Amino acid sequence: MSPAKADLPQGTLDLLILTIVANGPQHGYAIAQRLQRISNDAIQVRQGSLYPALHRLDNRGLLATEWRQSETGRDAKYYRLTKKGRAELERERARWRQFTRAINVVLRTAGNET
């Protein structure tokens, strides 16, 4: 794994998935593509590891699934955000902002001191 590509911190994959799905129902392949595209390939997710995360979110009731025709005409499993999922997304987003802000503060001030 090349050092240029960041490992995902624990739990952030869920946040990313929820964010992507918030724009509208997507199937797994599309979610993976978007994830890679949006992050400009900076985030490397082993594609396989996306699915356990999707299934876990589904089991927690944050996502709902549905089989329907995809753009290629073949049936695919679509994930969509549930009400509960939207609430979770808001919470996670707020937490993430708070967290990054705090990290930034630390980096700035501690960096200036040295």
Add this chain to the structure above:
Amino acid sequence: MGWLQNVWRRRSQERELDAELQFHIDRQIDVLVQEGLSRDEARRRVQLEFGGLELTKDECRDVRPLRWLDDLMRDVPLGLRGLARERLFAISVTAILGVGIGTSVTMFSVLNAVVLRPLPYARPGELATINTHLIVQNRWDGTSMANLVDWREQSKAFASMTFHRRTSVTQVTFTGFDAPQRAQEGLVGPEFFDLLGTPALVGRTFSREEFDRKDRVVVLSEGLWREQFGGSGSVLDLKLTVEGEEHLIIGVMPHAFQLPTRETRLWRPLSLLPLWPGALSVRDSDQFEVLGRLAPGVRFEEAAAEMQVIGARLRQAHAVNANVDIRLVPLVDHVIGERTRRGMWLGFGAVVSLLAIACANVAGLLTARAARRRRELAVRSALGAGRARLVRQLLAECVGLWMVTSAVGVLLAHILIRLLLAYGPRALPRIDEVSLDPLAVAFLGGLVVVFACGTVPALAAAKADAGAAFSTRDRSSLPRHRLQDFLVAAQVAGALMLVVGAVLFAQSFLRAQSEDPGYPAEKLIIVPLDLPRQRYPGRPEVIAFFREARERIGRLPGAVAVGGITDFFISRNADQWVTVEGQPAGRDAGAPRLAVEGVTPGYFRDAGIDLVEGREFEVRDYEDGAPDVYIVNETLARRFWPGQSAVGKRLVGGERPPKDGRWATVIGVVRDIRRESLDVTPIMLGFIPAFPRTMDLTIRVAGDAAPLIAAVRSELRAIDSAVPFTQMFTANGRLAERLDGRRFETQVLGVFAGIALLLAGAGLYALLAYQVALRTREIGIRSALGASRESIVRLFLARGLRLAGIGAVLGLGSAISAARLLQSLLYETPVINWRGYAMAAAFMLLVAALATYLPARRAADVNALTALRSE
């Protein structure tokens, strides 16, 4: 259903998962192909990027709720396959637990059928026998109708009471299809069937009107009905000849209805008894037994207290009651009996110990195996199997193991129960009702769960340091085996307890069996005869029959002598009062009772019973007007005339000295004979000269008795085919039969103890063999450094024997403290006797020494070079 749904749901989930991932992969391949890659190259790249399809699937399954259940269902066949690979291990575990479970289920089924299952009567907890108790003699007695009437009037604790004739005097002759037969009958009161509340299988029971009218009606037992009438429903129009009179068959009682006794084959109204209703007024009688049903809500103790009060009142009101108390016994105790109950619980305790030993043994095997597999597990763990996954796999193997062993166990139990029904001791009440019990299987299920819960942590613990398994160093270091040591010591302790029990029972049984019956049991044929009153109204006819029988049978080759006695093998109590000249008389004075038998002239010589002093009865003693004479047994002579000659002493039947001064004179004393059973001490017996109409012919033979039986039968038929004799047996066979219960207990315990010994030995062996294997390297170093073979053998021998020794000490301690419970079950065998314990300990140590020596010798054979090279 839930299970099916689960399976179906899992299938569809799997299909969905496949489709979803395949969609992803196909799309990615398409994209790459569009970018110009060949399809194969695209597939390869995708697979690389995707990162292992199966792994992903597994991770997806992991997040499913109830994942573990699904897995278990998938892993169980896997586990079974794994076990099939380790055949020896699987077979050992299956055999050990199969035997443990099979014997437990069998024993529990027996316990349940014989002891635990409620009696088959309506609200059986309310039923009790109410009987007279002779205070001075401290013994049970029947009661009189007059007393019963008072009990009924004065008691409030009982909703109802009923009565039947003393069962010891209710043998009747009935004429079935072919020949007349003897049978136990119930002569019962009008409320008898209603009080017990068991409906008739066919027809009905008799009414109070029929009872009062003395109608000749009879109710059959299911057994008699099937045997004599082929279980036909039209039996109700038929008649059965009982005691020479025709009786209308009105009903059939189901097999489970076994009162007053298990042997009861027909019931008639007690009013048919010739002495009825005159019996009502006589208070000085002991001809009836009473059953009562407690009023709703009344406790047994309350009823017992009330009957005590009534008993005291009746003692004051009637002089004949002065020595009489009232005793209540719950019907269930009366039917099953304390002896049987204790025996059954003991057997159950033994089998539970055996199962515990088997479990400990298997736990040892599992632990050792888990340790052996640490490498395998470590490899799997390194390859990415989650910790939960590994535990689950081990659990699945356990479940697989349990399924197989339970199946084997239940099958074994099924076979054992069949065998028991075919060959088990018939003396046990309700033994014929034993069946593979759902309750027993449930009980077994409980044990399985408990033990499975016990083994899984053990496995998990063994797994915990899986990481360390990679380092080869842990093989040569000395792992502590506290758990395994403990398991083995516990097995030795448990096995020793069982062996002690088995040895005690064997001692007791052999003791009983070696009692001298006082007659040549192996050379006596007994033929119970009941000459019908109609054809043999008086003594001359009986004498004529006896003479002819004696002559005809005496001519048979091998027959030596023929005699007649009222009852050779009795089930009867000593029920005759006797008054001895110059000694206190009457029941209130504490006079004992004895059994009196009529015998034919020269009987004791004919039967091979030794005369201790005096003379035998001669023909002149039988003549009318001859002086009354007695021959007594040693027990009676000792009781009344200790240290003196009994001959010439005088006594008389009854509770008072004779008014006319006609005492009977003792003319001889014979040896005590054990006729009821070898383990029953002889009671006082008096013999009088008589040709009884109901008589046991005793035929002494020179050689083997059995072959003569058929010939005797045809000779008797030739004399009079109307005489009922259904059974004929050798005294030897009967005595052996009477010890059936003890033999059975001894065999069962012996088998249990034997299995336990084997298991404990195998456990010890397995542990040491395992340790030898683990320490191969160390042994190699030792021998390279010059340790002698002997010192290595000693090393392991000491280790094994120390374990066995600890177990043996524990086992002996427990055995001694538990032995008290056995005392009442043993025949003249002290529960603490050094010989028995020494024998048991010797057995145990022998097995332990063997189990230890074999692996120790193997250790000594370790070749230093190969051992060191093996790493």
